[in-house]
Amino acid sequence: MRNSEILFASIPQVAACYRSGSLSPVEVTRACLARIEELDPALNAFISVTAELALAQAVQAETELRSGTDRGPLHGIPVALKDLTDTAGVRTTCGSRLLADHVPGQDAVVTVRLREAGAVLLGKTNLLEFAYGSVHPDYGQTNNPWDVTRTSGGSSGGSAAAVAAGLCFAAFGTDTGGSIRIPAAYCGVTGLKPTYGLVPLDGVFPLSWSLDHGGPIARSSGDAALMLAALTGGPHDAAPRDLQGVRLGVLAEHARGPDMQQGVVEVFDQACDALRRAGAVLVEVHIPQLDRMDTAMMHVLLPEASAVHAAWLQQSPGAYAPDTRMHLEQGFAVSGVEHVRAQQYRRKLALDFLAALTDVDAILSPTVAWVAPHEDPVVSDNEGSTEARRTAPANLTGFPALSLNAGFSEGLPVGLQITTRPGADALALSLGMSLEALLDGNRIPPLGGTPTTERRTP
Structure with missing residues (x-):
């Protein structure tokens, strides 16, 4: 295979080539590193590239596979980690000046699990500062592979852009209000926010302890399932399913609305039509009081994040990006009563989603109301609330939610979200596999345009 074919092959295809001897982990890792060197100046997807470590791990994987030691489907597969994930001996910046030189002494649990699975770590990906709502100017925006004048989304934008552009095969991201699924939607890849607590976050810097989730970003639901299995240490039990007779709920409050771009509506409707032709039964479902969600x-988010950063905010307020500091200061103004009422609402929202899911296997909605904008909106303003309106309910409830590429509007990807019951992550991935087979979503991005920001090295 040529490099372009290798780098956009599925994980099982590359794994099969390893085992047949037609490809080696060293060869594929070198191809990824060369592509990072070529394209990342325009994308700014990586904060740190660990080339020496990656090649050493690739050599180890190649040696093990040739000697009969097989760690599974990720053995020798190049991946990346969002740069709030601890890596022993490799700096972990959280996209902030405060941690620009921070080198952890031990790995996060997910880092350990990926190493045990034999994955090759290419580097640490760019993110919004502390996974909050803005880019720190020391690091700059991650640009979108489909149009580098636009953002790849936040906060796991570096992971999504790297996967979409063929710089790695999968990446780890975190999601507090949509930070896996929104970048996945903007970049035309697949991202899963798993059931709350399924992926351990020990050694992953927190934003909001009760909303944070960790999960995979990959180019397909099948690859995401393999990555999830490694992150959880569990079995790979997702497989495409026959859609005949599957009942799917279309969330009425989120399928339409004045915030929606017409092109996104059209792509979502076309995906629903494809499901009907495949034999699925689509029904309209409603969730009451969704207008209280924003x-x-x-x-919930603001005070929990402020509690994490209280000491640093007092000691070094000028080290934060201005918008990050503003959000952290806002958190101290949220009253205890407001926080408690929000927690009460979360309980009701979860019960309402469970009620809606009693008659359907999953709930569908667009992932975001629009395609990738030129810059990430501020989290706490109206545009920021609108961006996360369709993703944040799954963080409040803890239900698994998958975003996949449903098609394109004016050349830019459009995401479709599948939400299932708690613990039904495999079902979301299985439905994603089946839906991806129906849709025209698997394309290679052109990397057109002129980057909006230059890469900055702190």
Whole structure:
């Protein structure tokens, strides 16, 4: 295979080539590193590239596979980690000046699990500062492979852009209000926010302890399932399923609305039509009081994030990006009563989603109301709330939610979200595999345009 074919092959295809001897982990890792060197100046997807470590791990994987030691489907597969994930001996910046030179002494649990699975770590990906709502100017925006004048989304934008552009095969991201699924939607890849607590976050810097999730970003639901299995240490039990007779709920409050771009509506409707032709039964479902969600989300997120950063905010306020500092200061103004009422709302929201899911296997909605904008909106303003309106409910409830590429509007990817019951992550991935087979979503991005920011090295 040529490099372009190798780098956009599925993980099982590359794994099969390793085992047949037609490809080696060293060869594929070198191809990824060369592509990073070529394209990352325009994308700014990586904060740190660990080339020497990656090649050493690739040599180890190649040696093990040739000697009969097989760690599974990720053995020798190049991956990346969002740069709030601890890596022993490799700096972990969280996209902030405060941690620009921070080198952890031990690995996060997910780092350990990926190493045990034999994955090759290419580097640490760019993110919004501390996974909050803005880019720190020391690091700059991650640009979108489909149009580098636009953002790849936040906060796991570096992971999504790297996967979409063929710089790695999968990446780890975190999601507090949509930070896996929104970048996945903007970049035309697949991202899963698993059931709350399924992926351990020990050694992953927190934003909001009760909303944070960790999960995979990959180019397909099948690859995401393999990555999830490694992150959880569990079995790979997702497989495409026959859609005949599957009942799917279309969330009425999120399928339409004045915030929606017409092109996104059209792509979502076309995906629904494809499901009907495949034999699925689509019904309209409603979730009451969704209009309270934006406020409740902020009344949970803001104070929890401020509690994490209270000491640093007092000691080094000028080290934060201005918008990050503003959000952290806002958290101290949320009253205890407002926070408690938001927690009460979360309980009701979870019960309402469970009720809606009693008659359907999953709930569908667009992932975001629009395609990738030129810059990430501020989390706490109206545009920021609108961006996360369709993703944040799954963080409040803890239900698994998958975003996949449903098609394109004016050349830019459009995400479709699948939400399932708690613990039904495999079902979301299985439905994703089946839906991806129906849709025209698997394309290679052109990397067109002129980058909006230059890469900055702190």
